[in-house]
Amino acid sequence: MAFGLINLEAEVTYGTIKNPNTPSLxxxxxxxxxxxxxxxxxxxxxxxxxxxxxxxxxxxxxxxxxxxxxxxxxxxxxxxxxxxxxxxxxxxxxxxxxxxxxxxxxxxxxxxxxxxxxxxxxxxxxxxxxxxxxxxxxxxxxxxxxxxxxxxxxxxxxxxxxxxxxxxxxxxxxxxxxxxxxxxxxxxxxxxxxxxxxxxxxxxxxxxxxxxxxxxxxxxxxxxxxxxxxxxxxxxxxxxxxxxxxxxxxxxxxxxxxxxxxxxxxxxxxxxxxxxxxxxxxxxxxxxxxxxxxxxxxxxxxxxxxxxxxxxxxxxxxxxxxxxxxxxxxxxxxxxxxxxxxxxxxxxxxxxxxxxxxxxxxxxxxxxxxxxxxxxxxxxxxQPALVPASKWLDSHAPKAPAVFAKWDKTREMIRINWRTTDSEPIRWWLFQVKTDNRWISKLMPGNQRMALLRPGKIFPEIISLTALDMAGNASIAAALTKK
CATH class of the missing domain: 3.20.20.80 (Glycosidases)
Incomplete structure (x- = not known):
């Protein structure tokens, strides 16, 4: 896994977290x-x-x-x-x-x-x-x-x-x-x-x-x-x-x-x-x-x-x-x-x-x-749900993605970029954000590599991304956390 340490307006810093404890869908x-x-x-x-x-x-x-x-x-x-x-x-x-x-x-x-x-x-x-x-x-x-x-x-x-x-x-x-x-x-x-x-x-x-x-x-x-x-x-x-x-x-x-x-x-x-x-x-x-x-x-x-x-x-x-x-x-x-x-x-x-x-x-x-x-x-x-995995088609879980983030001053939004670290095709990205102790989950298509996140009154505590392959197998979550 690869992560970037980010600084938002020189005030909010995000870094790698190994066990983000993201909720499973x-x-x-x-x-x-x-x-x-x-x-x-x-x-x-x-x-x-x-x-x-x-x-x-x-x-x-x-x-x-x-x-x-x-x-x-x-x-x-x-x-x-x-x-x-x-x-x-x-x-x-x-x-x-x-x-x-x-x-x-x-x-x-x-x-x-x-x-x-x-x-x-x-x-x-x-x-x-x-x-x-x-x-x-x-x-x-x-x-x-x-x-x-x-x-x-x-x-x-x-x-x-x-x-x-x-x-x-x-x-x-x-x-x-x-x-x-x-x-x-x-x-x-x-x-x-x-x-x-x-x-x-x-x-x-x-x-x-x-x-x-x-x-x-x-x-x-x-x-x-x-x-x-x-x-x-x-x-x-x-x-x-x-x-x-x-x-x-x-x-x-x-x-x-x-x-x-x-x-x-x-x-x-x-x-x-x-x-x-x-x-x-x-x-x-x-x-x-x-x-x-x-x-x-x-x-x-x-x-x-x-x-x-x-x-x-x-x-x-x-x-x-x-x-x-x-x-x-x-x-x-x-x-x-x-x-x-x-x-x-x-x-x-x-x-x-x-x-x-x-x-x-x-x-x-x-x-x-x-x-x-x-x-x-x-x-x-x-709550959203994931399609059950078809393990008989493929039982191998993809590797966790590499995730990076930076502050977009022009848009006043967090720009999150990611890439796959696996040769296996990715069907979905499970994007999860924890703000004010509340998790929000969204499924994004596998060809997507960027998302913009507009903070509210408080910045997200955790930004997490999970890769799902074509058969529905899930990677370990890759996450950034507010320091």
Missing amino acids: TREFRGAWIATVNNIDWPSKPGLPIAKQKKELAELINAAARLKLNCLIFQVRPACDALYPSKLEPWSEYLTGKMGKAPSPVWDPLAYAINESHRRGLELHAWFNPYRARYKGAKGAPAPSHISRTQPRLVKNYDGYQWLDPAEPAAANHSLNVIMDVVNRYDVDGIHIDDYFYPYPDSKRTSFPDEISWKKSNSKLSRKDWRRMHINSFIKRIHNEIHRVKPHVKFGISPFGIWRPGHPKQIKGLDAYDELYADARLWLREGWMDYCAPQLYWRIDDRDQSYPVLMQWWHEQNPKGRHLWPGNNSAKVNPWPASEITKQIEFTRKHHGATGNIHWNLSALTKNRDNLGTQLITRIYT
């Missing part, structure tokens, strides 16, 4: 989904002026920061389209009002969301729908570059949707290429997919129309096992490819909250294993995802789908100790009381196997349904 994942399909969260409607689109997105990110969330899960591929410039898929109709039509002037919502989130201490995970090719009720015609036009044999019609056939290798390869294009080009913290694998059954429980690929396979498996095999293979490939290219990028899945009815015994509901062909228990047991966010969208006291009972079951399926961050149905507030969600968070905190929550969806919090947002700020998320 809670490790808790606090996420929210931003859905773009059907303009659920953003943008408020298709075809808005660019300035309005940016303003709305910035307002959502600012709101998340005020709520002391630490991650946003941003839907960038609702239906084989793109909320970012892509050579593989057309621009989304939910952005511009017409599939394939670029915003004018062209801008990049994903890059903007990443930059704005990181500036505010939030992770940004890119959320993909790997198989849905067209949403029910889509208004315009598909773009000439949409996969339903370029490779129509891969796309099936089902219950008003268009769906990639998961058993077609070309369909899986296409979706994987789309995901890896984002991993390669963008500084995302995570890749996320939700609960849509094979489509949810229609009211007549019609079979998915994959007769061609089934007959072509000549498989000796049962048709259900054959379908699951393709989903399992795809999940494993995504996990492996992401970590081959960028080992620190987390891969997360938010499966339907019930694996199978009767697991555990009291649970009733849809059989995701046999109807969506999603064996999420296998993926968790094998460690093919870095975090599992089962959509536990039911109430605590609902015996057939009890939130704490299901959370405990998912924990028991997690021998490799991957992150368990249940999804909460915050959008259900009104008619539910907001206390249902706050109690679910409290249940999660008491459980030794779960370390956070994800809210469906961000709008439910920003609209403050039944004062849910207010309750989160005033009672639940009163």
